[in-house]
Amino acid sequence: MQVTPSARDVLVVAPHPDDAAYSASAVLAEHPHATVLTVLAGAPSPPVVRSWDQQCGFRDSDHAVEARRQEDDAAFAGTQHALRRLPLLEAPYLTGPRTAQDAAVLDAELEAWLSAAHEPLVCMPAGAGVPFRTIPAPPPGRRWTRVVKRIVGAPGKKLFDAARRRHRNLTVGSARTVNGDHLWVRDTVLDHLEHLIRATPEAPGRTVEVEFYEDYPYLLSQDATGAVEELSARLGPLDERVRAVDTAVKRALMEHYRSQLVGDSSIVDDGVLPPSERSWTVRLP
Numbered sequence: 001m002q003v004t005p006s007a008r009d010v011l012v013v014a015p016h017p018d019d020a021a022y023s024a025s026a027v028l029a030e031h032p033h034a035t036v037l038t039v040l041a042g043a044p045s046p047p048v049v050r051s052w053d054q055q056c057g058f059r060d061s062d063h064a065v066e067a068r069r070q071e072d073d074a075a076f077a078g079t080q081h082a083l084r085r086l087p088l089l090e091a092p093y094l095t096g097p098r099t100a101q102d103a104a105v106l107d108a109e110l111e112a113w114l115s116a117a118h119e120p121l122v123c124m125p126a127g128a129g130v131p132f133r134t135i136p137a138p139p140p141g142r143r144w145t146r147v148v149k150r151i152v153g154a155p156g157k158k159l160f161d162a163a164r165r166r167h168r169n170l171t172v173g174s175a176r177t178v179n180g181d182h183l184w185v186r187d188t189v190l191d192h193l194e195h196l197i198r199a200t201p202e203a204p205g206r207t208v209e210v211e212f213y214e215d216y217p218y219l220l221s222q223d224a225t226g227a228v229e230e231l232s233a234r235l236g237p238l239d240e241r242v243r244a245v246d247t248a249v250k251r252a253l254m255e256h257y258r259s260q261l262v263g264d265s266s267i268v269d270d271g272v273l274p275p276s277e278r279s280w281t282v283r284l285p
């Protein structure tokens with residue numbers, strides 16, 4: 001039976017308050033009743049001062065978390081999306097490695113949502129961005145470029161120079177490396193879904209469709225192709241979807257999160273903001 005989009009329950013899992021709007025606006029448009037679950041919406045106690053928060057105009061973490069919550073509420077005001085938030089901390093607020101308790105909090109939320117879900121679709125980040133391990137070693141000096149030209153000729157040197165420029169861009173800090181919070185959320189959700197399916201394969205509702213949305217703006221530095229290849233090695237073949245977005249509508253949604261645009265407001269500009277969003281789906285098990 002073909003299930004119409006509105007007849008199914010959809011959960012868009014967002015690591016941070018802005019991720020659903022930045023990366024899955026087309027999913028939200030297609031599923032106007034989708035619930036948005038922001039996982040890392042907690043405030044550390046006692047409050048802490050972090051440079052990114054200060055850059056965004058906040059005194060401390062309490063100020064930042066409350067303001068970002070208000071931005072998120074405003075972004076979805078007037079929509080039918082339910083917003084849920086978990087009190088887990090984003091990476092800059094952590095003082096040690098993530099604990100099993102963090103995963104347990106997310107697992108409990110997922111289990112509660114799934115227990116009442118019809119034809120569940122769970123969306124989560126794919127993991128776009130430059131993987132830390134692929135940032136290349138420093139480029140060789142001028143002497144080597146002459147050697148390269150002698151060996152491979154002018155066309156080869158052109159490619160070599162392009163690689164050098166790319167390396168320079170990566171190492172001056174303009175590269176958006178893959179966000180560790182995104183990977184933790186994605187992998188924790190996947191682990192839990194697979195665990196649930198293995199534990200109770202016969203239970204109704206234990207077939208779950210998952211969808212990985214391509215992380216914006218990280219995809220500007222490196223798209224999710226590599227991350228999706230790794231996911232398909234684990235989950236089997238994934239179906240790619242490309243949905244057109246109305247960039248004016250998306251920009252208006254993104255601008256609700258104005259505190260986070262301080263560092264690089266160009267990501268909402270024409271010619272930077274892509275006219276479509278990509279995602280990849282697979283049915284579990």
Ligand SMILES: [Zn+2]
Binds near residue numbers: 016
């Ligand atoms: Zn994020």
